Amino acid sequence: DFELALCEIQPKFGANNEELSAMYRNGIVHYGPAFEDISSTLRRLVEQTRTSERTPLMSVLLEGSAFTGKTAVAASTAVDSGFPFVRKISADEMIGFSEGSKCAHISKVFLDSYKSPLSLILIDDIERIIDYVQIGPRFSNTVLQTLLVLLKKDPPTEGHRLMVVATTSVPHLLEDLGGLIQAFNVSLHVPQLQSGDEIRRVLQELVPMSPADMDSIAAAITRPIGIKQLLMITEMARTDEETVSSDRFLECLHTCGY
Amino acid sequence: DFELALCEIQPKFGANNEELSAMYRNGIVHYGPAFEDISSTLRRLVEQTRTSERTPLMSVLLEGSAFTGKTAVAASTAVDSGFPFVRKISADEMIGFSEGSKCAHISKVFLDSYKSPLSLILIDDIERIIDYVQIGPRFSNTVLQTLLVLLKKDPPTEGHRLMVVATTSVPHLLEDLGGLIQAFNVSLHVPQLQSGDEIRRVLQELVPMSPADMDSIAAAITRPIGIKQLLMITEMARTDEETVSSDRFLECLHTCGY
Amino acid sequence: DFELALCEIQPKFGANNEELSAMYRNGIVHYGPAFEDISSTLRRLVEQTRTSERTPLMSVLLEGSAFTGKTAVAASTAVDSGFPFVRKISADEMIGFSEGSKCAHISKVFLDSYKSPLSLILIDDIERIIDYVQIGPRFSNTVLQTLLVLLKKDPPTEGHRLMVVATTSVPHLLEDLGGLIQAFNVSLHVPQLQSGDEIRRVLQELVPMSPADMDSIAAAITRPIGIKQLLMITEMARTDEETVSSDRFLECLHTCGY
Amino acid sequence: DFELALCEIQPKFGANNEELSAMYRNGIVHYGPAFEDISSTLRRLVEQTRTSERTPLMSVLLEGSAFTGKTAVAASTAVDSGFPFVRKISADEMIGFSEGSKCAHISKVFLDSYKSPLSLILIDDIERIIDYVQIGPRFSNTVLQTLLVLLKKDPPTEGHRLMVVATTSVPHLLEDLGGLIQAFNVSLHVPQLQSGDEIRRVLQELVPMSPADMDSIAAAITRPIGIKQLLMITEMARTDEETVSSDRFLECLHTCGY
Amino acid sequence: DFELALCEIQPKFGANNEELSAMYRNGIVHYGPAFEDISSTLRRLVEQTRTSERTPLMSVLLEGSAFTGKTAVAASTAVDSGFPFVRKISADEMIGFSEGSKCAHISKVFLDSYKSPLSLILIDDIERIIDYVQIGPRFSNTVLQTLLVLLKKDPPTEGHRLMVVATTSVPHLLEDLGGLIQAFNVSLHVPQLQSGDEIRRVLQELVPMSPADMDSIAAAITRPIGIKQLLMITEMARTDEETVSSDRFLECLHTCGY
Amino acid sequence: DFELALCEIQPKFGANNEELSAMYRNGIVHYGPAFEDISSTLRRLVEQTRTSERTPLMSVLLEGSAFTGKTAVAASTAVDSGFPFVRKISADEMIGFSEGSKCAHISKVFLDSYKSPLSLILIDDIERIIDYVQIGPRFSNTVLQTLLVLLKKDPPTEGHRLMVVATTSVPHLLEDLGGLIQAFNVSLHVPQLQSGDEIRRVLQELVPMSPADMDSIAAAITRPIGIKQLLMITEMARTDEETVSSDRFLECLHTCGY
Numbered sequence A, B, C, D, E, F: 001d002f003e004l005a006l007c008e009i010q011p012k013f014g015a016n017n018e019e020l021s022a023m024y025r026n027g028i029v030h031y032g033p034a035f036e037d038i039s040s041t042l043r044r045l046v047e048q049t050r051t052s053e054r055t056p057l058m059s060v061l062l063e064g065s066a067f068t069g070k071t072a073v074a075a076s077t078a079v080d081s082g083f084p085f086v087r088k089i090s091a092d093e094m095i096g097f098s099e100g101s102k103c104a105h106i107s108k109v110f111l112d113s114y115k116s117p118l119s120l121i122l123i124d125d126i127e128r129i130i131d132y133v134q135i136g137p138r139f140s141n142t143v144l145q146t147l148l149v150l151l152k153k154d155p156p157t158e159g160h161r162l163m164v165v166a167t168t169s170v171p172h173l174l175e176d177l178g179g180l181i182q183a184f185n186v187s188l189h190v191p192q193l194q195s196g197d198e199i200r201r202v203l204q205e206l207v208p209m210s211p212a213d214m215d216s217i218a219a220a221i222t223r224p225i226g227i228k229q230l231l232m233i234t235e236m237a238r239t240d241e242e243t244v245s246s247d248r249f250l251e252c253l254h255t256c257g258y
């Protein structure tokens, strides 16, 4: 039945660059040292995968709270790697799949990757892949076990190399499913925007705004905020006009439960 | 089997304006500032969805205790939006469905919406959709995960935009299924009627009554009450006569366990 | 499969007056004010359903401890309503049904009721319908959700009206499945017999007995007792003779674990 | 599938007197007042069922610790009733049955009983029928619910009467499944043998033994003991000789973990 | 489906003496009074089964910690009984069986035994038969219930007699599944070797060794040890030489985590 | 269905020496006394299995934290044994298998092994085989029970001998599934590298490096570290250059969350 499942599924992989680029429509703003850290580490790990003969498998987990830009960072890493085989595994392609079909789909992507000398697999929102929900907690153990096995398995072909980049925003995963976190070679924290400086840099590049407004907005945001949430609120604030007044912005901040 | 399910189901969407209007048979009374707040916020969010090119997906949750008018507010928002594609997802169309068929049905509505440049999906009583019950707690994780994924997925077609308006009256959802609440961009609280003023305004528009009776009723209602419950009790009170005496009203209030 | 289930089942509804009358074989004794309260409230709610155009759906729950006469009160209300469509949903017609078939059966009764301008559905022992057992607690969530949805759904045809009268003797339902209790518009408590006066009135009408014996029996029953239990013990006591001595009665009271 | 199950099963009811008598091979010793109590109460309840026109359904539960003679008492009651329809429901006829088949089998016995004007159904070890085990606790809720419904349902034919006699030795049932215990009209406690007198009477009738030995045995048994256990130990003690020495008896008492 | 299961399974019973003897390859050493106790009790129970007409069913549980020789004792009892029908029920013959097939297999053995006037069934490692694991705890309730029923059922043929000898090394069973332990007529504790004397007697018969070494080994074993573990460690110690030095023995004791 | 499963599966055993050698690509460094201990114990146990006629079954569990080289040690033991039948059971060959198919696959390997006079089965990551996850905890009880039975079953053919070597890195298994750990005859702890000396020896053999750098690296590693993790970090550190500076090494140590 699994064999069958493997055959029947014709996943529309198509994770070509276009589809991946769509995952960071608003570009990647180099908003400061915190971002450069992640960015350069990821570049180095890509390099290691490409060149080291003793690293057949490199797995990286990007974890951080919601709206911090994890998906964008993972997707841009994938695009920039230039690896010949790049695939995405995400939950929306598996809606309505049985546990068995999910495992089949995931295995297929990994098996395919083994054929290429250099591959990168992006697993977005790993908590959704395993149907995780905090209470219980509940999740698909079958899918979890499949991931745990695949995340430890070297490509069987001598010399072939695979990089896995996954994202998650469920801190509880860390406690509940410790084994899943440990299955990754490297785990990087994607932070929220912390300083007014970082916020200003993001607004600067993405929203036309007077420096005064920008300053009062940055001043108003006293707690860390995710970059995606900042963009969303900005958009909500400028419904009518082209620019965004800080009053209007704070109102929207409030509406969004910040 | 899921594919099959997708085909076999011929949901009678028909969420045309008539069906939606039936969800607020007693009209929408502008009972005061608390209502104007929600009302204007919703109008602005509809506007943002219509105009902002950077908001492919806008999701709003209307939460509040039972009988507060959540469904009416959501339905009138949908009708007033004037969007070309408006659909309703509600539990009574899925009685007896398997989890798989429910997911298929829900996905179908979303997939259809992606084809229209401007869409609005109303999800009424989201706790019923996921078969939630407080003890355990139990719910359909399959349906929950499907919602979690769809609530985060932008319409794949460039420029197409989707607004989702959902309602719930289970405060425990907030604790138990935090992830579901967080999946919405905006979460608005629909309040009970708080002041005698609000109660009077509602009675005024809906029930012929002497000002004295109205005052003594408003005086008797010392705790907040849902607008739907107020209407129901009024109806119970005026079985025989056309008008409603305050004595009779208080009796019915008591019978209904207020 | 559900559709199929809907077709295959040929429920012997037949809840005609005879079958309903059999549910109160021993008649309805007007034993005092406590009974008149329930009785008149129910009559008024029947009237509201019949006449109010703004009450498409009226749902009433009769709750009380075991043996208090809940079923008899519900059934006599149904018979006395004189509504053109009267149906009973009870667990003994669904023994061995799968959860799906139960939901199909229940839905069918409701769907049929929608066709009649005035309908009444009696749901006896709602805890049995949902397969409730206190430990766990366990119950059929599928059937529960079906009830929760149907209990909130107005008849779709304009002007058609439906009254639902349900009974339960599980106080824990109140705590465990709060949502189910809240789903009813009105919840009435059916009490045990409290005073010697009430007990005497019941015995008077149902058992030939000397006033002295009746007094000593009434005196012996110091804690509240359900009307059905009182009748059962009386029957046990008069096996041999036509009348019932108080000694014999007390012996039987003891045997029954009172 | 249930309908099917109803047809396929050809239960070898055959609970004729022979089979029932085999359940008390060692006869029924009238060992004292404690036994007469149960015995006469059961006789009276049989009489009530036979004669009272207002008792269409009489259900009795015999509960007591293991080895107290519950099955023997129930079976002799059934034989002595002389009712035209007497059936036994016991777990060993349903080994390997699915939950559905069990329900079908049980329902069949009840449905058949409704056809006879006077019926008695013996349900032996009700905890085994519902697959009860204390931890969890676990049990078959489907079978439990079936029993709960059938134990409350009057024979539909006017004037037909049914007596149900069940046994159990799981005191926890009382706490865990309170509803099951309450479903019975009468619940009788079957005691262990308490006094030396009772023990002597049992030994007297069943084992040839010197009065001295009998006295020292009775003296040695300081805690209550089930009648079945007493018989078993006696049998173990007289392997070689025809009579039983008290030394040998005490040794066996010890071996059996008394 | 169960009926089917009964037919399809062709269990290779073949629990002939050879197969049973293989369960105590290293013979049975009469190592002292503790062993004689168990041994003589078992002989007496076999005798009772053979001769007593009032003991249609005799069930014995051998419980003790791991490696104490439970299986050997049970198997030698079976062989020595000389009963015409001797069968073994053990988990390794049911690997991969569904719960239903297991029940079918077990029932089959019991049903077959009923045909013989004198039968003995050996149930080895009863915890494995019911798939028991301590956490949860989890086990197959279906198989457990089947055993509970069969362990209480007399052979239906008048005069036929059945002895059941089972083993277990899970003390927790006692707490978790009390009912299973109580289902046995007799429960015997199989002890570990306690004294140097017992250890010497076992070594003497099984391993060529100098008295001095034997003494120092016996002295070194300060805590009780299972007979099977003693044999295993001895075997490990004499890999190279024919005899076993005490130094080498102690080293192996340590390796085995004693 | 199990029988079927047994036939359909054509496991690509092929655990020939090449495949097994691939499990220790970086060789086996004799890094000090801690390693020699395990190494010589394993050699002795292999010898016992080969020569002792009283050890038909020898089972060894290698447990230790992640990355300590358990798999490498197990695989090299298997290769060095020179046994005619050597097989590997690992989770990645059973992805997507049902519980039944897993049991069938595992049984098949054991059944095949029984045919060879001398066999060795390597079970890698036994926690993955049973789908273990710490919360709950959850695991496949069916597979666990199969292992528990097979780990206790001697090869049925007289004189045939089987050695089982398993690995695990879940310390919780010890608490949760005590029975599984106890099922092994011997349990060996595979330690992390503890001393600077051990670390130096590993680096020496595997990475060209200046003695000074080696010293500062060894000095920097203040907590124990797994040998596999040491190799991984070294590899990460030498992406660009052929040698590894201690600065770069420490940076990588940090990235990997040491």
Ligand SMILES: Nc1ncnc2c1ncn2[C@@H]1O[C@H](COP(=O)(O)OP(=O)(O)OP(=O)(O)O)[C@@H](O)[C@H]1O
Binding pocket: A023, A024, A025, A026, A027, A028, A029, A030, A031, A035, A065, A066, A067, A068, A069, A070, A071, A072, A073, A125, A169, A227, A228, A231
């Ligand atoms: N430096 C940056 N890092 C990440 N995202 C950036 C950066 N600069 C701009 N962006 C934009 O911010 C958005 C980040 O959204 P993204 O979906 O990656 O967040 P996320 O953390 O995955 O959110 P979620 O928790 O909902 O999955 C994208 O639109 C991206 O183009």
Ligand SMILES: Nc1ncnc2c1ncn2[C@@H]1O[C@H](COP(=O)(O)OP(=O)(O)OP(=O)(O)O)[C@@H](O)[C@H]1O
Binding pocket: B023, B024, B025, B026, B027, B028, B029, B030, B031, B035, B065, B066, B067, B068, B069, B070, B071, B072, B073, B125, B169, B227, B228, B231
């Ligand atoms: N300002 C208002 N807001 C909401 N409802 C109003 C308002 N004015 C009048 N109504 C009427 O009040 C009723 C509200 O009922 P509605 O079903 O929306 O409540 P609800 O909160 O969804 O209840 P439930 O918790 O049972 O789902 C409708 O009949 C609607 O026509």
Ligand SMILES: Nc1ncnc2c1ncn2[C@@H]1O[C@H](COP(=O)(O)OP(=O)(O)OP(=O)(O)O)[C@@H](O)[C@H]1O
Binding pocket: C023, C024, C025, C026, C027, C028, C029, C030, C031, C035, C065, C066, C067, C068, C069, C070, C071, C072, C073, C125, C169, C227, C228, C231
């Ligand atoms: N005023 C009364 N109210 C209710 N029942 C009455 C009254 N007078 C007489 N009776 C008789 O009392 C009996 C009540 O039994 P009924 O089955 O309704 O009790 P119940 O509360 O539904 O019991 P259960 O908890 O077992 O379901 C009926 O036989 C009915 O005829």
Ligand SMILES: Nc1ncnc2c1ncn2[C@@H]1O[C@H](COP(=O)(O)OP(=O)(O)OP(=O)(O)O)[C@@H](O)[C@H]1O
Binding pocket: D023, D024, D025, D026, D027, D028, D029, D030, D031, D035, D065, D066, D067, D068, D069, D070, D071, D072, D073, D125, D169, D227, D228, D231
């Ligand atoms: N007065 C008596 N009451 C009950 N049993 C008696 C009496 N006198 C003799 N016996 C004999 O005692 C035995 C009682 O065994 P029985 O199987 O009824 O016990 P039980 O309580 O059902 O045991 P278990 O708890 O194992 O089901 C029977 O063999 C019966 O013939």
Ligand SMILES: Nc1ncnc2c1ncn2[C@@H]1O[C@H](COP(=O)(O)OP(=O)(O)OP(=O)(O)O)[C@@H](O)[C@H]1O
Binding pocket: E023, E024, E025, E026, E027, E028, E029, E030, E031, E035, E065, E066, E067, E068, E069, E070, E071, E072, E073, E125, E169, E227, E228, E231
């Ligand atoms: N007196 C004895 N009692 C039991 N076993 C003995 C005795 N003398 C020698 N032996 C030998 O000791 C071994 C006992 O092993 P056995 O398999 O019976 O132990 P066990 O308690 O069943 O172990 P486990 O807990 O693993 O099931 C057998 O090889 C048996 O031949």
Ligand SMILES: Nc1ncnc2c1ncn2[C@@H]1O[C@H](COP(=O)(O)OP(=O)(O)OP(=O)(O)O)[C@@H](O)[C@H]1O
Binding pocket: F023, F024, F025, F026, F027, F028, F029, F030, F031, F035, F065, F066, F067, F068, F069, F070, F071, F072, F073, F125, F169, F227, F228, F231
């Ligand atoms: N003495 C040694 N012992 C073990 N492994 C060694 C030794 N010397 C070198 N190695 C190398 O170290 C690596 C150990 O990796 P291995 O996969 O065995 O670790 P592991 O403990 O099984 O890890 P995991 O916990 O991820 O399963 C192998 O590449 C092996 O060649």
Ligand SMILES: [Mg+2]
Binding pocket: A070, A071, A072, A124, A125, A167
């Ligand atoms: Mg994301």
Ligand SMILES: [Mg+2]
Binding pocket: B070, B071, B072, B124, B125, B167
């Ligand atoms: Mg609503």
Ligand SMILES: [Mg+2]
Binding pocket: C070, C071, C072, C124, C125, C167
């Ligand atoms: Mg009732």
Ligand SMILES: [Mg+2]
Binding pocket: D070, D071, D072, D124, D125, D167
């Ligand atoms: Mg019994």
Ligand SMILES: [Mg+2]
Binding pocket: E070, E071, E072, E124, E125, E167
């Ligand atoms: Mg054993």
Ligand SMILES: [Mg+2]
Binding pocket: F070, F071, F072, F124, F125, F167
């Ligand atoms: Mg490993």
